[in-house]
Amino acid sequence: MLMAGAERAAPDALYAVLEQLGGELYIDSQKDIPPDVRAALRAAAERETTPVARRVLATTLKAIEVADDHRMLVCQDTGIPIFWITIGRGVTIDGARMQEALRRGVERATATHPLRSSIVSPLTRRNNQTSSGVGIPIFHIEFSSDIDYLDILMMPKGSGSESMSFLKMLLPADGVAGIKKFVLDCVVDAAGRPCPPTIIGVGIGGSSDVCMTLAKKATLRPVGSHNADAEVAALETALLTAVNGTGIGPMGLGGETTALAVHVEQAWTHITLNPVAVNMQCWRGERRRASVYPDGRYTIGY
Ligand code: SF4
Known part of the structure; x- marks a missing residue:
């Protein structure tokens, strides 16, 4: 018979993966615009009949191209990091540890990339230069019986x-x-x-x-x-x-x-x-997703 809690402990490696992904998703979501957003912008540029609108859309498409070529941020606003997490059927996870790992990933990415930290205290306007603070990153957590992994969707929300x-x-x-x-x-x-x-x-x-x-x-x-x-x-x-x-x-x-x-x-x-x-x-429609399995394997998408 298993001791109480023994079957519930997820391996440490999973939290290391989550920390790495917390940073990667935050950075990559701001560099790599999702394919559906790119397609919609291209379609709009072709459809538009107003000359100034065509020029503006051409410029946004160019900004995406430059970001692709130089692995740069598409816009300077690094936004509020928001994670939308769905915990699938049979996934055993320490929720507090999961949030802590993702938060550390965001902080590390901000320091090492480096990114502008956009997060401040609402009263003192102090900026810890970590893209985190009281209540930030934001976590929305849901459960689903349709998947058997952890679905993590990062959205950096520009001001x-x-x-x-x-x-x-x-x-x-x-x-x-x-x-x-x-x-x-x-x-x-x-x-x-x-x-x-x-x-x-x-x-x-x-x-x-x-x-x-x-x-x-x-x-x-x-x-x-x-x-x-x-x-x-x-x-x-x-x-x-x-x-x-x-x-x-x-x-x-x-x-x-x-x-x-x-x-x-x-x-x-x-x-x-x-x-x-x-x-x-805004037009950059940034988001980046990881599907993470309990053994630490993961795939990246949008
Ligand atoms: S709203 Fe979007 S595109 Fe505009 S400045 Fe903010 S992040 Fe950049």
């Missing part, structure tokens, strides 16, 4: 797009029309500040905190994907058409491509509530 985060507790009587109006009002208000063309994440339902988290999570979906719920997917399509009809365009300089995508994620809510949240992701 230009993160500043454009909005929440409104609408009334049920405001309906879907109220949701659409709120999203459009946010986009018009944000104009060029989130570095469009953006990926617009919309959360609907839940409580206030869940709604905001859904909006951010929605920005992580590959561009071109749709919500599995047909009604939510139809809302995504309607919103994208409306957003691109505003004429704000790339970098807010005019054009037909204000957003590359609108992604909506939902949770059911209280009978008297109709929460809606908007979180914008």
Whole structure:
């Protein structure tokens, strides 16, 4: 018979891998733009008829090319490091140790790369030059019986797009029309500040905190994907058409491509509530993913 806890201990090697990956994912997400984002930018550049919009999109594609050629960051903003972690079926992990390993990886990468640390105390504005601090990196942790590994998705969230985060507790009587109006009002208000063309994440339902988290999570979906719920997917399509009809365009300089995508994620809510949240992701749409198995093997993707 096994002693209590003996079968639960994951080998030390796994945490060493997690520390290494914490740094790699943070750096590589800022150098290597996901293929779906590249494809969407290329398609927009070909589609655009406004000369200034075509020039802006050509410049963004050039920035990606330069980053590829020289292994440079695509933008100077290293963002807030955010990990979205899904723990699969049968994966045994010490959660506190996992978070600590990933945080150390981010800190080490910041020191050795070197990267600009974008993280400060909200009161003193002190910067430890580690890209970490109280409550940072941010960890979102979920569980899934569909996978048998640890899915780690890193998103460094730049301030230009993160500043454009909005929440409104609408009334049920405001309906879907109220949701659409709120999203459009946010986009018009944000104009060029989130570095469009953006990926617009919309959360609907839940409580206030869940709604905001859904909006951010929605920005992580590959561009071109749709919500599995047909009604939510139809809302995504309607919103994208409306957003691109505003004429704000790339970098807010005019054009037909204000957003590359609108992604909506939902949770059911209280009978008297109709929460809606908007979180914008700038054109670089950075994210990087690792699938890590309990024995330390891993694969890298987006
Ligand atoms: S919003 Fe994005 S592209 Fe704009 S400065 Fe920030 S990280 Fe860079």
